[in-house]
Amino acid sequence: MAYQSIVLMAAVALIFGVLIATPSRAQPIGVAYGTQGNNLPPPNEVVDLYKSKNIQAMRLYDPNQAVLQALKGSNIQLMLDVPNADLQSLASSPSAANDWVQKNVKACFPDVSFKYIAVGNQVIPGDQAQYVLPAMKNIHSALSSAGLSNQIKVTTSIATGREVLEQYSPPSSSRLSSGASTYLEPIVQFLASNGAPLLVNLYTYRHYIGDPNHIGTKYALFTSTETVIEDGQYSYQNLFDTIMDALYVALEKLGGSNVPIVVSESGWPSADGFGATVDNARTYNQNLINHVGQGTPRRPGKAIEAYIFEMFNENQKPQGAEQNFGLFYPDKQPVYPINFT
Template identity: 35%
Template sequence: MAVRNNILPVNLVFKFILLASLITENIDLAGAWLGVNFGEDGDNLPSRTDVVKKLTDIGMKQVRIYHTYAETMSAFANSGIDLIIGISNDDFMTVLADVNSSLNWLNTNVVPYPNTNVVTITVGNEVFASDSELLIAALLPSMENLYSALQQLALDDITVTTAHAFDVMGVSYPPSAGAFKSEYLSTMTGIAEFLSRTGSFVFVNFYPYFTYEADKTNVQLSYALLGSGYLVDSGNGKVYINLLAQAVDAVYTALTAVGYGDLVVRVSEIGWPSGGGDDATVANAQTHNQNLVALVEEGTPLKPDNKVDAFLFAMFNENLKAAGVEQNWGLYYPNLTEVYHIDF
């Protein structure tokens, strides 16, 4: 995955109150929509067949991958798993340069796998965080080209989106003041229009760990771990008891400001590292991710009827990533033993 530049720019001067009972009270987990990211930046990962077996064993129904390697695409055939596939930042400008090249990409990477249930294609990952003007300028046209190609191939049940780093937000606190960065506003508005017109959704990567590490003075650990806390939004009086809901509502507010507040926001990456840095412990990772399992069934104060669908990052520790926390996001070691246990 891309480097995460998604630290929540907040000035959180408020009193936290322990409200753990509010998190767990009256939660019905039936139908909870939680997926997982399966990254492949490791040279010791299990066979893709074994990966898919493990995913089905734990009841995972939604999986996001970042590439379309033939072995991986084949392994997901007839698995009952909805698959979100990605086109990398390095590739999408070329392979989606026009509709014809997009058709070629689909005919190579999707069409040959009719029994693999591809439901969404993400164009790039954290493109704005790349600071590449060429890449940013090419993002929306590439999405349009891919969408047109899908229509031509009668694959119109596959949606197109892109995954944003949280730093597309210029203002995120309080959530009622959420706004995109001014330099991205025009492009983000165009992307929102595309997503609305094509029946897609907004994907945002959000890492409470990095928010907490950047501002321990004002962000309480229990709030970042999605367990307990209390924040009253000074703009609208809404009460927040975890950092995820606060972040998601900031994005909803930003979308409303550009005229697309009805779009659904989904969290494309969220997790907590189990090693490699301050506060990156097995206990914290387990607590955060178990709390997340409950929260995906809940709405937010601003959108109480919208479940916070999310993809947990990540399935495995990946040893080809940079040393430190980047290698320690997995639920599993490459030998398929648990780093810690989560009840899904």
């Protein structure tokens, strides 16, 4: 009996150790769904495409009623944006925020699986930055009045260019711009008090094309097999982790060490731009999917929730690479093969 007990205890310890050591993959990979095209499939077909490809989360940039109807019963987790054009009115009027929530959220709940309301996209810093936190507070209050504040988190999305993240390498010396930190510090405190994440649009592509000789494609595409950046005890082989850890350090400096980061956009164009090829786009996005469950050097094993930009090539966006971030053509054929599982 003693021998059997020892064997059983050893087996339990081994299993438990494996569970602890295995990186978490609980967070689903999402895909942003933009609608700036005059040849895109109808929303019900788009939702069916998400389901057929096992894409479990969606970012939607405005409360498109046809899309919200199509999402009902799909179990696709939704990040819904408050468009930038609505920020000022929602910031100044609690009743306007209440109307917005009643029409676009409460009317569809629980048939639509809302997860986040993103109040504004990349407006910090800038003329509209002053409206972000007041609008967030009003939307949060409206959700609370509707009994939904525990299920749906209110946040905002920021860019990771120099206008926000002034310095990112090495991560330990990361620094936000003064214009960004002025607005982000109280926002981070609001997020921390409500258990909500900060959304970041993180494009290694944009950093790469800004300094291709220094950054290099391997560092940007997750394909480097060697350390590129040494930062004390932390080593970095890819630019994505470098920027993520720089953001973690920046949040710590603002008192947001417990605020999670959700990558609300990340992607690579397949045509019409420097370094924009089908092979590079496929490599980046597949490696992103494969990588986010591992965490970063500063947050090892802590899975990152991420949304790929974007579902379709959109012909009404500015000419060039901006029209070619899609995983699919408007006829629903893949631009390149990719595996979400």
